[in-house]
Structures are given as C-alpha cells and as structure tokens.
Amino acid sequence: MGFPYTEEHRLFRQSFHDFLAREITPYMRQWEKERQVPREAWRKLGEQGYLCTWLPEAYGGSGLSFEYEAILIQEMAYQEVDIPVFLHSDIVVPYLWRLGNDEQKHRYLPGTTTGEILTAICMTEPGTGSDLAAVATSARRDGNSYVINGSKIFITNGWDADLFIVVAKTGNDPNPHRNLSLFLVEDGTPGFAKTKKLEKMGRHAEGTAELAFQDVRVPKENLLGEEGRGFYYLMQNLQQERLVAAIGATAEAEIMLQEALTYAKQRKAFGQPIGSFQYNSFRLAEMATEVELGRTFVEDLMLDHIQGNEIVTKVSMAKWWCTEMANRIAAQALQLHGGYGYMEEFPICRQYQNVRVETIFAGTTEIMKSIIAKQLGL
Ligand SMILES: Cc1cc2nc3c(=O)[nH]c(=O)nc-3n(C[C@H](O)[C@H](O)[C@H](O)COP(=O)(O)OP(=O)(O)OC[C@H]3O[C@@H](n4cnc5c(N)ncnc54)[C@H](O)[C@@H]3O)c2cc1C
Incomplete structure (x- = not known):
C-alpha cells in the first residue's frame, strides 16, 4: 500500500512550497556560486518550524x-534546494534524541530546531569509508576526559556545523564492532579544526569538509550513549539515513522526469516535437515507469518505518535501486535536452551533477548489495 497522505499533509506541503519559493529558491544559485548558505537561511527554516519537526514541543x-x-x-528536491536540512534533521539530530542523556538533550536540542546549532556526523576518514569498523580516529580516556586524535573527510555540513558527532575508536577488542564510540565535539574546542572546504562535482552549497582532531580534550560527559556501542548505534540509525536517501533520490527523479517531458513536448527537430519520435517516447515511458516503481516502493517503506517495522533488507534495496534509478533518469533527461542539458542554467545540468554522489x-550501492546478500543467507 502506498503512503496515505492526508489534507494536513497537503497543507503542510503547500506552506513549505510557498516558503521555499519566497525565501530560499530565488537565492540558491547565488549561494551555490558562493559555496555557502548563509546562517540566516537556516534560521528562517527554524523560525517557520521546518528543522527537526519531529522533536517534541518541549525541545x-x-x-x-x-x-x-x-x-x-521532496519539496526541496522539487525546487532544487540543496541545503543539507535532511542531514541535520533526519540523520544527525536523531542520534542525540535516541542516545543523549537529559543534560545533553536540554543543552543541544532546542538550538537544533532554531538553526542556532547546526550538526554533522563524522564517520568517514581518509583511510576508511565503507569499512566503518576500521575507523582509526582514537579517543583515549584520561581522567574525566577523552582525548581525540585523527581526521575525518567528506563531512556534509562540516564547514558550517557547530556540533559534531564523532565516531572514534575506544577499545581493542578482537571483535572490531565493539571498539567504536560516539562523541559530541563542539566547534571551537581546542585542537579541533575545519581544515578544508572540499571542492566537489556538485552539491556546492553543502559545506563538505575535512576535519582534524589533534589532542581534542572533551569531558567524559560528551560520550553519546555507552562506550563501545558506537558501531551498533550507527547500524540502527543508518536505516533512516538510507530511507531519507531513497526518498530524496526518488523525488529528484520525479522532477527530472517532469522537466524532460516538458522539454520533449516543446523542443522541435525535423519539424516535430522530439518527444514524438518513438525512440524518445518509449524512453520517456520507461523513465516514467521507473519513477513510479521507485515512488511506490519508497512510500511503502515509509509506512513500514513509521509503524516501527524492521526495514534493513528493504531499505538497502531502496537505497541502491532508487539512487541508481535517479542517475539513469538524470542521464536520459539530460540527453533529451541536447546541448542545453549541458548548460549550467538548465536545472537538469545541476541535477545530473547533484545526484551522482547518491550511489x-x-x-x-555495493555495500547495500552486500547487506541484501547477507540477509539472503549468502
Ligand atoms: C558529497 C559527500 C558527502 C558525504 N557526507 C558524509 C558525512 O556527512 N559523514 C560521513 O561520515 N561520511 C560522508 N561521506 C562519505 C561517504 O559515506 C563515503 O564516501 C562512502 O561511505 C564510501 O566510502 P569511501 O569513499 O571511503 O570508499 P571506499 O569504502 O574506499 O570504497 C571504494 C569503492 O569500493 C567499493 N567497496 C568497498 N567495500 C566493498 C565490498 N566489501 N564489496 C564490494 N565493493 C566494495 C565501494 O562500493 C566503492 O565503490 C560523504 C561523501 C561524499 C562524497
């Protein structure tokens, strides 16, 4: 069964659509050129209640x-708004909510809803990405503190964030899954540095950063959850991260399909709309079918997730399939635009660049397939 959106959902969608069209979308291109989203934009999102909508009112x-x-x-994808709100609201802050103690929650959560505290999660390192258990950044207990050393790379929102969840090695158990812990590190902590804002193929406004930790001393109270449980916490929270990635990719595929259809109906070659050539009309029919398959799968999965059902296998399927599908749609939609598709001013050009990283x-994609294969008993 697909997702049953209600009248309240529709009204919420409309308000957000209007808010973006008024306050964000007109400036997005400029911010991409500047490689920076102003904090004011985050604050506006916060003022309107669009950050961490799921947190209780008390926070x-x-x-x-x-x-x-x-x-x-979805609405951000439809309007090509490339601000990592989903990373903050749906990926990082949930760790604080699920694992934080009362003190940590009261200290940080209210700021995450106003845009005063932006967050990032630091798993990947120059030497390891897919193999999370091989994280080398270390956190050594020293009295009432932990001392963190190491470096992280490709951290979305890393340049702008105020609060970082850092994955670090705290033990030497023969089972490497027992050696990781999560720490809260505030920007400005001595020894912590945002060393580089990375230049990328797309997603220029996301402030992807390289970070260094040199004898960063944090109080033991900055441990998030229990020591040695980090790997398991990541595995739990990555399910929603993957669902969010599948939702975003599918929404992007929907809008790219719409753009391709509009263009194929308007653009003429050899005296007729390019969409009327059978080759192109079949291609568009296939694209529409793929998008529909992705949308219904993702909506079904959303329902499972909201009902608290186990989604490990299906969400891994959705993550790889929907992101690969979005890339196929991007390539085909761009091709249908001909030379204009290669021009920055055409949305498809940027969308093509932006979706590439999603696999x-x-x-x-390979790690998702490994998870599925394992679940199949292979
Ligand atoms: C724009 C961007 C934003 C990101 N944001 C964040 C973030 O906010 N926080 C964060 O921690 N990280 C982030 N990342 C990092 C991202 O999660 C990693 O790049 C990703 O997990 C892959 O790790 P890697 O780059 O080290 O590649 P590797 O793990 O070195 O993999 C290289 C290739 O080998 C394949 N491979 C690896 N293992 C296997 C296997 N067992 N079987 C088959 N194939 C395999 C991979 O699929 C890949 O194709 C971001 C990356 C980018 C590019």
Missing part, C-alpha cells in the same frame, strides 16, 4: 511524524 519541535520530514525532503554516500 522546540512540533512533534510531527516522519512523513512530514519526507514532505520537506556513494549513506552506504555505496
């Missing part, structure tokens, strides 16, 4: 369920 949220977050992700981050 500044609206207590909304997951489908509202999905609507935000890589949040677990690569």
Whole structure:
C-alpha cells in the first residue's frame, strides 16, 4: 500500500512550497556560486518550524511524524534546494534524541530546531569509508576526559556545523564492532579544526569538509550513549539515513522526469516535437515507469518505518535501486535536452551533477548489495 497522505499533509506541503519559493529558491544559485548558505537561511527554516519537526514541543519541535520530514525532503528536491536540512534533521539530530542523556538533550536540542546549532556526523576518514569498523580516529580516556586524535573527510555540513558527532575508536577488542564510540565535539574546542572546504562535482552549497582532531580534550560527559556501542548505534540509525536517501533520490527523479517531458513536448527537430519520435517516447515511458516503481516502493517503506517495522533488507534495496534509478533518469533527461542539458542554467545540468554522489554516500550501492546478500543467507 502506498503512503496515505492526508489534507494536513497537503497543507503542510503547500506552506513549505510557498516558503521555499519566497525565501530560499530565488537565492540558491547565488549561494551555490558562493559555496555557502548563509546562517540566516537556516534560521528562517527554524523560525517557520521546518528543522527537526519531529522533536517534541518541549525541545522546540512540533512533534510531527516522519512523513512530514519526507514532505520537506521532496519539496526541496522539487525546487532544487540543496541545503543539507535532511542531514541535520533526519540523520544527525536523531542520534542525540535516541542516545543523549537529559543534560545533553536540554543543552543541544532546542538550538537544533532554531538553526542556532547546526550538526554533522563524522564517520568517514581518509583511510576508511565503507569499512566503518576500521575507523582509526582514537579517543583515549584520561581522567574525566577523552582525548581525540585523527581526521575525518567528506563531512556534509562540516564547514558550517557547530556540533559534531564523532565516531572514534575506544577499545581493542578482537571483535572490531565493539571498539567504536560516539562523541559530541563542539566547534571551537581546542585542537579541533575545519581544515578544508572540499571542492566537489556538485552539491556546492553543502559545506563538505575535512576535519582534524589533534589532542581534542572533551569531558567524559560528551560520550553519546555507552562506550563501545558506537558501531551498533550507527547500524540502527543508518536505516533512516538510507530511507531519507531513497526518498530524496526518488523525488529528484520525479522532477527530472517532469522537466524532460516538458522539454520533449516543446523542443522541435525535423519539424516535430522530439518527444514524438518513438525512440524518445518509449524512453520517456520507461523513465516514467521507473519513477513510479521507485515512488511506490519508497512510500511503502515509509509506512513500514513509521509503524516501527524492521526495514534493513528493504531499505538497502531502496537505497541502491532508487539512487541508481535517479542517475539513469538524470542521464536520459539530460540527453533529451541536447546541448542545453549541458548548460549550467538548465536545472537538469545541476541535477545530473547533484545526484551522482547518491550511489556513494549513506552506504555505496555495493555495500547495500552486500547487506541484501547477507540477509539472503549468502
Ligand atoms: C558529497 C559527500 C558527502 C558525504 N557526507 C558524509 C558525512 O556527512 N559523514 C560521513 O561520515 N561520511 C560522508 N561521506 C562519505 C561517504 O559515506 C563515503 O564516501 C562512502 O561511505 C564510501 O566510502 P569511501 O569513499 O571511503 O570508499 P571506499 O569504502 O574506499 O570504497 C571504494 C569503492 O569500493 C567499493 N567497496 C568497498 N567495500 C566493498 C565490498 N566489501 N564489496 C564490494 N565493493 C566494495 C565501494 O562500493 C566503492 O565503490 C560523504 C561523501 C561524499 C562524497
């Protein structure tokens, strides 16, 4: 069964659509050129209640369920808004909510809903990405502190974030899955440095960063959850991360299909609309079928997720398939635009660049297939 959106969802979607069209979308191109989204944009999102909508009111949220977050992700994709709100609201802050103690929650959560505290998660290192258990950044206990040393790379929002969840090695158990822990590191902590804002193929406004930790001393109270449980916490939380990636990719595929259809109906060659050539009309028919398959699969999965059902296998399937599908749609939609598709001013050009990473981050296509194969008993 697909997702049953209600009238409230529709109204929420409309308000967010209008908000983006007024406050964000007109400036997005400029921010991409500047490689920077102003904090003011985050604050506006916060003022309107669009950050961490799911947090309880006591912490500044609206207590909304997951489908509202999905609507935000979709609408941002439809308007090509490339601000890592989903990373903050649906990936990082949930760790604080699920694992944080009262002190940590009261200290940080309200700021995450206003845009005063932006967050990032630091798993990947120059030497390891897919193989999380091989993280080398270390956190050594020293009295009432931990001392963190190491470096992280490709950290979305890393340049702008104020609070970082850092995955570090705290033990030497023969089972490497027992050696990781999560730490809260605030920007400005001595020894912590944002060393480089990385130049990328796309997603220029996301502030992807390289980070260094040199004898970064944090109080033991900055441990998030229990020591040695980090790997398991990551495995739990990565499910929603993968769902979010599948939702985003599918929404992007939907909008790219719409653009391709509009263009194929308007653009003429050899005296007729290019969409009327059978080759192109069949191609568009195939693209529409793929998008529909992705959408219904993702909506079904959203329902499972909201109902608290186990989604490990299906979400791995959705993550790889929907992101690969979005890349196929991007390539075909761009081809249908001819030379204009290669021009920056055409949305498809940027979308093509932006979707490329989606088969890589949040677990690569190959890692998703490994998880599925394992679940199949292979
Ligand atoms: C734009 C961007 C944003 C990102 N944001 C974040 C972030 O916010 N936080 C964070 O921690 N990380 C982030 N990442 C990192 C991302 O999650 C990693 O790049 C990804 O997990 C892959 O790790 P890797 O780059 O080290 O590649 P590797 O793990 O070295 O993999 C290289 C290739 O080998 C394949 N491979 C690896 N193992 C296997 C296997 N067992 N079987 C078959 N093939 C395999 C991979 O699929 C891949 O094709 C981001 C990356 C990018 C590019």
